[in-house]
Amino acid sequence: MEWGDFKIEDVLDWQPQKEIDPLKLKELTDETEMIYPFYGQATTNNGIISYNQLTKTVLNNEKGKPTILIHSNNQNIIYLETPFYLKDGHGATSVLQSEKLNKTNQMFIIGAIERVIKTKYSYNNKATKIELKNSIINLPIKNGKIDYEFMESFIAELEAQRIAELEAQRIAELEAFLLASGLKDYYLTKEEQKVLEDFENGKLNWKEFNIGNLFDIESYKKRFDANKVIISETGKPYVVRTSLNNGIRGFINEDEEYLNDGNTISFGQDTATMFYQEQPYFTGDKIKIVKSKDKKFNKLNAQFFIATMTKSFSSFSWGSSSYNIKIIGNQQIQLPIHNNKPNYEIMETFITAIQKLVIKDVVLYADRKIETTKNVVSK
Structure with missing residues (x-):
């Protein structure tokens, strides 16, 4: 695999920030009202801190382009929380966009951005927008251009492997439980x-x-x-x-x-x-x-x-x-x-x-999944 160095601003467009005060957002009065996620300085739940009814005048990424969220404040100082991928970007603080971005390759790109943030900056040494824009990330290339196809296949392979490992672990736990409880044998005497x-x-x-x-x-x-x-x-x-x-x-x-x-x-x-x-x-x-x-x-x-x-x-x-x-x-x-x-x-x-x-169907299911998982993991 060939690799290339790219400035973040050459890979992603940094969109202008719209200031949103969460305390002034209209509260929901009806469950049928249109609601949008509000993104803030959070490291969990994909950056979502609440759901609110927002007007279109305060929507970042109104057209819902594929987006990566980076937290920042009014002084353009970047916070060091984990970047997140957004399907809509409503209520986000700072957003980076690209037409080629999708929910699969964004994992690869976010990983590259995180490596830069964790290597160059710290809580006491935060990056400005300009510094982060000019930061270099390392991405796979093909014929001199960013290889988005490789990123997608790489992430898809990792996800498939992780799913297989999780399933193997859960099936092993189920098998151990059945053995410990004496329910492995479902044949009636x-x-x-x-x-x-x-x-x-x-x-x-x-x-x-x-x-x-x-x-x-x-x-x-x-x-x-x-x-x-x-x-x-x-x-x-x-x-x-x-x-x-x-x-x-x-x-x-x-x-x-x-x-x-x-x-x-x-x-x-x-x-x-x-x-x-x-x-x-x-x-x-x-x-x-x-x-x-x-x-x-x-x-x-x-x-x-x-x-x-x-x-x-x-x-x-x-x-x-x-x-x-x-x-x-x-x-x-x-x-x-x-x-x-x-x-x-x-x-x-x-x-x-x-x-x-009662346990017969569970045991038969476990046996089938164990055999399937062994075949997947062994490949």
């Missing part, structure tokens, strides 16, 4: 097939039980106010009445004396939302701890209990009342039985069968 067939054909024996006969319904050891706790990425789970993320709002670090037992079901009194909690946890307001009286209770059959309990409470209207210990304990649920007792083994087999059926 004979026992799982039989349980599903018996369920479909009504051959399972069922019986109604009061929840209170199978579980102890306990109050939390201490209520931790959601407005006062400090949520962090480490600590013990903090369970509240949300229906998301297994009821866990985050993690908190509090006195572990007030941890509720793991291997239990958390029950939101106002929402009737239930989740299996494997680890000890803290709670917010109106959470009951549903603790099994049987040592056979575990993470697998807990999913069956939660499903049948959720069905039993399905007539409950959210927010109409709050379930107390007595009401929860007297609620009846249906369970498969053996010798007139809950059949924990059947429940576990049923859940593993359902998990495999």
Whole structure:
């Protein structure tokens, strides 16, 4: 590849700046109004700091030419934030344009400009417009002219490679998760097939039980106010009445004396939302701890209990009342039985069968993508 040195002003036309005071922009009164991005001294979100309704008298780049934004002030001093590519340029401070500029080759050109800014200037040594215009950038050439075609193909190749790498990483993470969770194999065992067939054909024996006969319904050891706790990425789970993320709002670090037992079901009194909690946890307001009286209770059959309990409470209207210990304990649920007792083994087999059926499409998708990604990355 041949390279050539070019002044920035020979590659891009520097357009006159229109001063725009963001405080004087008309606020939106209707979502249907025409709005434009306002570009300011930002290093994220492609330089956009807000969206406003602007009149055409203050639009930079009114015709929407391909543009690179460079921040500057009234004294023509260039700020050293990252240049950005604009599709329209409305509200921008200083814009550099070229008819040959597009969303692909602009990445190459912006990279060349950034190298100049970071090499020659600093926070205490800012460039003027004239200095930056006369700065030299290094670009690929063909027959003595700037090779825009090469820049586009180079950026496109980098993007394709990056996408392949990201996809490979995500597929690897998915594969690791499936293996760790025991869901990699989606083939049903004979026992799982039989349980599903018996369920479909009504051959399972069922019986109604009061929840209170199978579980102890306990109050939390201490209520931790959601407005006062400090949520962090480490600590013990903090369970509240949300229906998301297994009821866990985050993690908190509090006195572990007030941890509720793991291997239990958390029950939101106002929402009737239930989740299996494997680890000890803290709670917010109106959470009951549903603790099994049987040592056979575990993470697998807990999913069956939660499903049948959720069905039993399905007539409950959210927010109409709050379930107390007595009401929860007297609620009846249906369970498969053996010798007139809950059949924990059947429940576990049923859940593993359902998990495999649910995960089958994901596993097949992962297998296809893994094979495709390997072929792409190896080329």
